[in-house]
Amino acid sequence: MATAPLRCAMLALNSPGYxxxxxxxxxxxxxxxxxLAGRVAFExxxxxxxxxxxxxxxxxxxxxxxxLAVSVTCWNARSVYEVCRIVASVRxxxxxxxxxPEVGPAAEDVLTAHPEVGVVVRGEGEITFADxxxxxxxxxxxxRVDGVTLRRNGEIVATPDRALVADLDDLxxxxxSGVLTPVDGGAYLETFRGCPHRCxxxxxxxxxxxxxxxxxxxxxxxxxFVATAPGVRTFSFIxxxxxxxxxxxxxxxxxxxxxxxxxxxxxxxxVDIERIDDEAAALLRSAGVVTVETGPQTIxxxxxxxxxxPFHADRFAAGLAALRAVGISCECDLIVGLPGDDVYDFLAGxxxxxxxxxxxxxxxxxxxxxxxxxWERAAELGLEFDxxxxxxxxxxxxxxxxxxxxxxxxxxxxxxxxxxRIGG
Amino acid sequence: MIRFADVGVGSGxxxxxxxxxxxxxxxxxxxxxxxxAEIAMACELWDEPPxxxxxxxxxxxxxxxxxxxxxxxxxxxxxRRLCLETDAVALRSSQNAxxxxxxxxxxxxxxxxxxxxxxxxxxxxTPGALDLSVEGVRSFRSIAAEESIPVSVTTxxxxxxxNVHDLPAAAGLAVDAGADRVLLRVEDGGxxxxxxxxxxxxxxxxxxxxxxxxxxxxxxxxxxxxxxxxLSDAVRERAGAKQPICIECPLDSxxxxxxxxxxxxxxxxxxxxxxxxxxxxxxxxxxxTRAE
Numbered sequence: 001m002a003t004a005p006l007r008c009a010m011l012a013l014n015s016p017g018y019x020x021x022x023x024x025x026x027x028x029x030x031x032x033x034x035x036l037a038g039r040v041a042f043e044x045x046x047x048x049x050x051x052x053x054x055x056x057x058x059x060x061x062x063x064x065x066x067x068l069a070v071s072v073t074c075w076n077a078r079s080v081y082e083v084c085r086i087v088a089s090v091r092x093x094x095x096x097x098x099x100x101p102e103v104g105p106a107a108e109d110v111l112t113a114h115p116e117v118g119v120v121v122r123g124e125g126e127i128t129f130a131d132x133x134x135x136x137x138x139x140x141x142x143x144r145v146d147g148v149t150l151r152r153n154g155e156i157v158a159t160p161d162r163a164l165v166a167d168l169d170d171l172x173x174x175x176x177s178g179v180l181t182p183v184d185g186g187a188y189l190e191t192f193r194g195c196p197h198r199c200x201x202x203x204x205x206x207x208x209x210x211x212x213x214x215x216x217x218x219x220x221x222x223x224x225f226v227a228t229a230p231g232v233r234t235f236s237f238i239x240x241x242x243x244x245x246x247x248x249x250x251x252x253x254x255x256x257x258x259x260x261x262x263x264x265x266x267x268x269x270x271v272d273i274e275r276i277d278d279e280a281a282a283l284l285r286s287a288g289v290v291t292v293e294t295g296p297q298t299i300x301x302x303x304x305x306x307x308x309x310p311f312h313a314d315r316f317a318a319g320l321a322a323l324r325a326v327g328i329s330c331e332c333d334l335i336v337g338l339p340g341d342d343v344y345d346f347l348a349g350x351x352x353x354x355x356x357x358x359x360x361x362x363x364x365x366x367x368x369x370x371x372x373x374x375w376e377r378a379a380e381l382g383l384e385f386d387x388x389x390x391x392x393x394x395x396x397x398x399x400x401x402x403x404x405x406x407x408x409x410x411x412x413x414x415x416x417x418x419x420x421r422i423g424g
Numbered sequence: 425m426i427r428f429a430d431v432g433v434g435s436g437x438x439x440x441x442x443x444x445x446x447x448x449x450x451x452x453x454x455x456x457x458x459x460x461a462e463i464a465m466a467c468e469l470w471d472e473p474p475x476x477x478x479x480x481x482x483x484x485x486x487x488x489x490x491x492x493x494x495x496x497x498x499x500x501x502x503x504r505r506l507c508l509e510t511d512a513v514a515l516r517s518s519q520n521a522x523x524x525x526x527x528x529x530x531x532x533x534x535x536x537x538x539x540x541x542x543x544x545x546x547x548x549x550t551p552g553a554l555d556l557s558v559e560g561v562r563s564f565r566s567i568a569a570e571e572s573i574p575v576s577v578t579t580x581x582x583x584x585x586x587n588v589h590d591l592p593a594a595a596g597l598a599v600d601a602g603a604d605r606v607l608l609r610v611e612d613g614g615x616x617x618x619x620x621x622x623x624x625x626x627x628x629x630x631x632x633x634x635x636x637x638x639x640x641x642x643x644x645x646x647x648x649x650x651x652x653x654x655l656s657d658a659v660r661e662r663a664g665a666k667q668p669i670c671i672e673c674p675l676d677s678x679x680x681x682x683x684x685x686x687x688x689x690x691x692x693x694x695x696x697x698x699x700x701x702x703x704x705x706x707x708x709x710x711x712x713t714r715a716e
Binding site: 343350351354355356357402403405406407409410412413414416417418419420421422423 | 425426472473474499503504505506528530531574575576578604605631632635636637650653654
């Protein structure tokens with residue numbers, strides 16, 4: 001008698017309008033895995049973070065899953081945990097598997113704090129998740145899978161780390177495999193993993209250690225698919241540095257050119273602005289880029305040193321001027337609460353970017369994220385932060401709790417005033 | 425941090441305390457051509473980004489018979505941010521609110537004398553004025569939201585001895601009406617700062633806990649220890665910096681810009697009734713109160 005396939009519900013709670021690229025990768029890889037053919041049935045729930053967790057649980061339970069796999073970030077973690085508690089109460093036989101930057105680096109803590117969670121996938125998840133499903137659909141010996149932390153005989157155990165995927169082209173494209181449908185404004189592509197920078201507050205590099213790229217052919221295929229999808233006029237790239245190298249920028253500009261001619265544009269591209277000269281700005285323009293996002297995050301010498309951030313005011317301003325000259329709008333980001341900064345350093349940063357008149361100014365409060373250097377060194381640096389997600393900083397040796405809140409409100413008021421202008 | 429060039433459209437009829445300033449003066453407006461020329465010059469001479477930014481001040485701008493011409497002149501002069509200093513009553517009309525938004529107005533300086541009719545209306549001498557004023561701001565914000573036009577509203581409160589106790593309520597009202605920022609402008613040289621500080625501090629806290637920034641003008645840094653971020657100049661300079669008014673203070677030579685004591689001899693140096701002198705008396709009184 002044939003065994004019924006394992007029902008796997010995959011859940012992401014995204015910013016409104018977006019779909020989870022992470023779930024797309026996981027499902028595309030698992031669906032292509034011959035070992036799972038006919039043994040696992042997938043259903044993806046891409047919902048918005050503002051949906052009430054009880055209604056999310058309603059949707060999940062309606063699928064009667066054997067496995068609930070959730071992509072967790074600091075932004076959705078509280079809701080995810082609530083969903084998991086409800087699902088586990090109603091359907092205790094469902095195995096709950098979490099992955100993502102919020103839980104991977106703190107897997108043991110997550111399992112300790114959330115008894116309803118069965119497994120945490122650490123690091124790059126595609127192969128690990130597929131292996132895990134193999135075990136769950138078969139012998140049930142999940143502890144044989146590398147790259148997970150799980151419960152076994154009442155203990156929390158971590159299996160060995162999994163090596164990074166050597167060739168990213170081994171991962172099927174979520175778009176080209178039909179798992180993910182591009183939506184206008186909400187589609188993201190990824191051309192490489194890793195980050196050339198080592199900012200102490202950031203998990204962008206995800207501990208990957210080195211930069212691995214998808215092939216030009218793979219990138220070309222994805223761009224072609226997304227840029228010609230019905231209704232898609234704008235999309236973006238999730239790469240932490242779009243202008244990683246001059247050669248790469250030229251390639252991307254060339255691949256985008258025919259679509260730019262058809263009116264397709266790129267928004268919210270993250271760039272290393274200090275490396276943008278007139279030529280790079282022109283290439284970005286050719287690639288259809290209309291808005292970029294960049295630092296400086298801080299201009300305070302103490303924080304720059306503590307966070308290993310390079311910053312050269314003149315080069316930053318020159319990059320911004322080059323972008324402005326070709327009509328690309330820039331969002332300058334600042335963080336309040338970085339170690340080494342006092343509140344006046346933050347205000348100086350605001351003043352600096354304001355005088356550059358970048359187009360958009362965005363300030364945020366430091367989040368001490370699991371897996372980052374600041375997470376590891378928080379006690380040493382005297383950072384008080386919320387242990388619960390989203391791990392917002394509460395106070396630092398240089399900025400009191402009250403001044404942090406004041407700085408947030410002041411910055412918010414300034415952003416409103418800056419944004420309120422004629423002609424956008 | 426965002427600077428505006430103030431261009432007066434006229435004089436008289438400003439929102440100000442009738443007990444401090446007496447009866448409202450008759451209103452007179454400058455010609456549109458004169459104002460437009462000044463706007464153009466302000467924009468042309470603008471030398472520091474972001475900008476140019478112009479605020480139409482003085483008499484109520486909605487009373488100017490050629491306000492649309494003035495707004496058009498600002499747009500033609502490539503003004504990036506155009507602000508109206510107003511009591512906002514005229515904005516109750518959706519035609520005024522919508523028209524000004526479509527024409528290019530993005531900022532309001534909404535002037536109130538208090539957060540309750542018992543203060544604002546009484547000090548202004550116009551019963552019912554505050555409710556109409558709030559209605560106007562809400563109309564402006566509502567139409568801006570409908571049209572997806574980003575706007576910014578600053579509530580300006582000219583602070584005097586007659587309204588100081590109502591500052592927390594004014595901050596609360598600003599929050600409620602959808603303001604982005606509150607500016608408490610201490611203009612009364614006779615104001616007893618020692619008595620005023622708790623109200624100023626409470627207004628700052630009311631704003632912050634409700635997500636609206638409250639800025640204070642005209643109070644020395646030394647008096648607002650722990651609240652120095654709220655001082656207008658403090659957001660431009662580092663902690664310990666003095667206010668411009670400090671230069672005029674007889675205690676300037678002995679003051680490091682942080683709380684410090686002062687002797688009876690220094691007190692004797694004061695020469696009232698100048699604002700600085702009166703201010704210094706208040707400084708000393710406040711310090712003495714704190715010391716006790």
